[in-house]
Amino acid sequence: MTSSAIASMTGFARQQGESDHFSWVWEVKSVNGRGLELRHRLPQGFEGLEPELRRRVKEQLHRGNVNVSLTLRRLAPQSSVTVDEALLQRLAGLCDRLCQDYDVAPPRADGLLGLRGVLEIQEEAEDEEFRQEIEGLLLKDFEFALSALEQSRQDEGRRMGELLHTHLERISQGIEKAESLEAVRPEAMRERLSRLVQELLNASAGQLPEDRLAQEAALLVSKADVREELDRMKAHLSSAQDLLAEGGPVGRRLDFLCQEFNREANTLCSKSPDADLTAIGLDLKTAIDQLRELVQNME
Structure with a gap:
């Protein structure tokens, strides 16, 4: 190969x-x-x-x-045929007596030879x-x-390779769409953080220090930040493309990358602060499942 x-x-x-x-x-x-x-x-x-x-x-x-x-x-067949002459003579003599005693037609030679034990076929040792x-x-x-x-x-692998590239391209396009959404941009996250801090201040009515409220709001926003997941998916995408270019028995490593892809897509969906981003995450999961189905039949 x-x-x-x-x-x-x-x-x-x-x-x-x-x-x-x-x-x-x-x-x-x-x-x-x-x-x-x-x-x-x-x-x-x-x-x-x-x-x-x-x-x-x-x-x-x-x-x-x-x-x-x-x-x-x-x-x-490598075989030899032997005739039991003594048995044949005894059978012929018996047939002669039967023909004389009962006035019946004499037996044919092939009939006598067909009786069990008269002919022996022995396979020659190889x-x-x-x-x-x-x-x-x-x-x-x-x-x-x-x-x-x-x-x-x-031949089947070449056909699979074309489909693999199609699924990887779909994943790449999904990542690009996610990165282009307003919800994942830094300025949108800053705006969301500012709005959340103000809402917490209004709700707490001075019960908690402002710096504590700001820390809690920042934590909530960071948990909704999916840029790290998107960056890791791009790294996995690059690794998968390199493996396909390398060729040979790369099925196990591609299967591992599919697991990592799926983990990031699940996290993206769970952290998503935006309906459009969630829809992209679900489409990514579908493409990843189709990719893994192919990969699991690769050498």
Whole structure:
């Protein structure tokens, strides 16, 4: 995988092959997962391929639940046929007596050979050299299937990348709209602070010192100041764009940034002193949720 490629964790590949004695089909499928996990279904007698399959998957993929299936069919059985001559002679003699005693037609040769125990088909043992040859061919085609799976994940990743940029742009526009609102500007906050202090003075009627009232009013206004949240969201936005430019397996780090985005958006909504700012905060949360849904399927 190239360092600039964004990859999905979802993909599928199929690879067929055959030799003089076998035909086979590899199917490799992956879906999203927290880490990298391999599940396999191999024919009886080929379980020894599993460690090599696992090693090759780990070399090429970083995250995802990967399911590997091998279907194997023998084309030219390695077998030999033997005839139990003694049993065949006894059966032939018995048939002769039956034909004489009961005046019935003599049996055909294929009928005698079809009786249980007359013919024995024995599978020839496969030597180590033959086994290694077959396993080598199987692993070669598995490598093709794994590369096709990786390409499938990268193709899906490119489509995801376009959507990711769209959602990040929506977040960027939301931040710009929030910063442009009158309610978040310093002069508007100073005006709000002055008005709040005056209201507190009028309400307290001299019961509390003016400096204490001013401190309490300033605290209330600072709690409604969302500029810090907007600044942090801009920093997260820049980090997300850098990660997308970096490429490779950045899904975990982007998922963490989505959590941080969501935390700031929640705080912005809870602190918002303005209905328009609250509406922008809710739109940001929607864009962040859509972003995270994509990110959770990235490698």
